Amino acid sequence: MANAGRMHHDMGGRDAGPVDRGGHSHPEWEKRVDALMMLLSNSKRRVIGVDELRRGIEELGAENYSKMTYYERWVSSITHNLLEKGIISSDELGRKMAEVEDTARAAGDRG
């Protein structure tokens, strides 16, 4: 197949194997990512459009795209869009991520 000039996410018509129909898990954190996107894209807020989500996913690059899971791509794209729009800053994101990790670690230590 001629794949020249195509981006990695553009899969229509490529060679590929049988469709694996097994397995369908949707853990809680993925539901939160899904809900986050729905909240940001709904007509009341219109913070990030579905097309912007997709562009952010496409821009992850071929290597990340194939390595990451579906909702990992989503949350990365959402975060990137929010940074790009100046809605959150990388400083506050870094601080908040450290904070939620510390909280989780403390909870884990207690358990």
Next chain:
Amino acid sequence: MTMRSEDSVLDHYQAMELAVSALLIDKGYFSAADMEAEIDAMAKRTPDIGAAVVAQAWTDPDFKARLLADGTAACESIGLDMGPTRLMVVESTETVHNVIVCTLCSCFPRMLMGIPPDWYKSVNYRSRVVREPRMVLKEFGTEPSADVEVRVHDNTADMRYLVLPRRPASTDGMSREELAKLVTRDSMIGVKIVEAP
């Protein structure tokens, strides 16, 4: 952004989601209660909604005509929230078998069916169904005869397709509720047909 230490009990992306959501809540974009409500609403979106739409189209010719003309408006007219995307309903008939995909990502008529199955999002399904749809359909046990045209519809971020499958023969006496029970998610994607009971 740097990865945190290996002993973290949270995965990097889980921490990212929690941090982003917490920041947006702090900034007043939405509340924690909004997030809970959204998760609950998504859990309630299942293929049963799409099945009810299909059963109504099978039993109400006027609704069916409106559904095929403007899927979004017809669904909203029966009280369904269609969100920001447009709906296009494609009818499978004696001569045409429809199947849907999203080759670029995973767009799916989620307001009518909930989240897509994993295989729908898979590289293999997305790559092959547009090039060798009959081979893919066969893997699902569906083999339209050679004189039936197979049409593959590629969803986009803003426009979603739903297959209106063929009503099986010998279901004439059935109620709308009984008919809806026959309609599966896979039949509305088009990888399967609706089987008679």
